[in-house]
Amino acid sequence: MKVNIVEEILSANDQIAADNRHTFDEKGIFVINLMASPGAGKTSLILRTIEALQSKLRLGVIEGDIASRVDADKVAAAGVPVVQINTGGTCHLDAPMIRQALTDLPLDDMDLLLVENVGNLICPTGFRLGEHAQVMIASIPEGDDKPYKYPAMFTQVDALVVNKTDLLPYLDFDLPAFRQVVMGLNGDVRFFEVSCKTGEGLEEWAEWLVELDEMGKVN
Amino acid sequence: MKVNIVEEILSANDQIAADNRHTFDEKGIFVINLMASPGAGKTSLILRTIEALQSKLRLGVIEGDIASRVDADKVAAAGVPVVQINTGGTCHLDAPMIRQALTDLPLDDMDLLLVENVGNLICPTGFRLGEHAQVMIASIPEGDDKPYKYPAMFTQVDALVVNKTDLLPYLDFDLPAFRQVVMGLNGDVRFFEVSCKTGEGLEEWAEWLVELDEMGKVN
Numbered sequence: 001m002k003v004n005i006v007e008e009i010l011s012a013n014d015q016i017a018a019d020n021r022h023t024f025d026e027k028g029i030f031v032i033n034l035m036a037s038p039g040a041g042k043t044s045l046i047l048r049t050i051e052a053l054q055s056k057l058r059l060g061v062i063e064g065d066i067a068s069r070v071d072a073d074k075v076a077a078a079g080v081p082v083v084q085i086n087t088g089g090t091c092h093l094d095a096p097m098i099r100q101a102l103t104d105l106p107l108d109d110m111d112l113l114l115v116e117n118v119g120n121l122i123c124p125t126g127f128r129l130g131e132h133a134q135v136m137i138a139s140i141p142e143g144d145d146k147p148y149k150y151p152a153m154f155t156q157v158d159a160l161v162v163n164k165t166d167l168l169p170y171l172d173f174d175l176p177a178f179r180q181v182v183m184g185l186n187g188d189v190r191f192f193e194v195s196c197k198t199g200e201g202l203e204e205w206a207e208w209l210v211e212l213d214e215m216g217k218v219n
Numbered sequence: 220m221k222v223n224i225v226e227e228i229l230s231a232n233d234q235i236a237a238d239n240r241h242t243f244d245e246k247g248i249f250v251i252n253l254m255a256s257p258g259a260g261k262t263s264l265i266l267r268t269i270e271a272l273q274s275k276l277r278l279g280v281i282e283g284d285i286a287s288r289v290d291a292d293k294v295a296a297a298g299v300p301v302v303q304i305n306t307g308g309t310c311h312l313d314a315p316m317i318r319q320a321l322t323d324l325p326l327d328d329m330d331l332l333l334v335e336n337v338g339n340l341i342c343p344t345g346f347r348l349g350e351h352a353q354v355m356i357a358s359i360p361e362g363d364d365k366p367y368k369y370p371a372m373f374t375q376v377d378a379l380v381v382n383k384t385d386l387l388p389y390l391d392f393d394l395p396a397f398r399q400v401v402m403g404l405n406g407d408v409r410f411f412e413v414s415c416k417t418g419e420g421l422e423e424w425a426e427w428l429v430e431l432d433e434m435g436k437v438n
Contacts, residue, residue: 119369141360
């Protein structure tokens with residue numbers, strides 16, 4: 001009797017995420033999954049990234065929201081191919097939604113695809129999209145206690161962009177302590193401190209993306 | 220043949236929410252379900268409410284978080300009975316979690332129970348807890364486009380507390396336009412503008428809670 005041992009059973013989502021990843025690698029597209037609370041600055045970071053990299057890399061964007069197309073309109077105005085996904089009520093993107101969105105993007109003319117997930121720190125952690133890197137944005141006004149409350153998100157991301165540093169003078173946010181707690185949860189995380197309003201700190205972020213694109217993978 | 224027509228079939232959650240409501244009404248406890256993004260100021264508003272009302276009403280608090288007890292510790296330090304619910308990974312409280320928490324609260328010595336839901340604008344909209352009023356906190360740094368992206372939350376709440384008005388000078392937030400959009404979605408919503416940092420606007424909020432407690436119901 002022959003016994004087949006199935007080493008790893010992929011969920012339906014993970015299977016399609018693997019298909020997406022295969023497509024990205026075949027086309028040479030580096031893909032970032034951007035996750036954050038509502039209003040932390042996902043779209044602002046995307047617009048700043050377009051500004052910094054549009055002349056160096058061919059960009060694409062997928063916007064995920066419960067409803068509306070306000071974010072996609074902003075990206076389109078910046079001259080970058082964009083697809084808006086409206087999830088209805090679902091609190092995260094998933095791999096099939098991305099698969100569908102890819103049919104509307106010029107995959108043969110793209111180096112870097114930025115995917116903006118639905119705004120919250122919980123649901124997106126459970127659904128891989130086929131991305132190469134997971135990036136979280138945390139913003140100063142949200143407070144420095146968030147790693148205690150949403151450990152899964154902080155633990156699994158490859159990079160953490162701390163946004164709205166221009167507001168530090170007006171808020172009680174202990175940045176060194178925050179950084180220490182995050183590093184305790186996730187020693188490998190890349191840490192960026194930026195202000196999408198003033199532009200401070202964004203060069204380092206943009207350079208990291210160019211490096212990733214050149215290496216074709218994280219680390 | 221007799222045909223039974225079931226007019227309304229309650230979900231399991233709604234059935235337990237109705238039980239909770241019955242308990243609250245029997246004990247004369249007015250219950251608020253507080254919902255908001257991470258870092259919008261749910262716990263800060265609770266602490267300010269305790270400060271304003273502790274001498275007038277007997278308060279209780281239920282804190283909902285994915286993980287940690289940092290919020291409950293702050294409330295306990297203010298001398299108010301509190302239960303912390305950790306949902307594990309679930310992105311909202313539900314009626315059974317509240318039912319369970321009630322066994323640890325002094326229900327015979329309570330006028331007002333403030334329930335802090337898990338931080339996001341999506342999942343909590345679908346689960347009634349037995350509360351008398353749903354209150355959303357929106358904070359200025361989140362931006363004024365949130366009603367377009369999370370219409371369900373804005374549409375169904377009884378009151379909207381706009382927090383962090385002290386940051387208005389440093390941010391592009393069009394408060395009159397925001398208010399107009401919210402009123403378009405929800406003409407009955409009570410609107411409060413506060414700063415939990417400076418204390419501005421909190422008297423009106425506290426007065427509303429006292430009125431509700433006296434009337435025993437919303438509107």
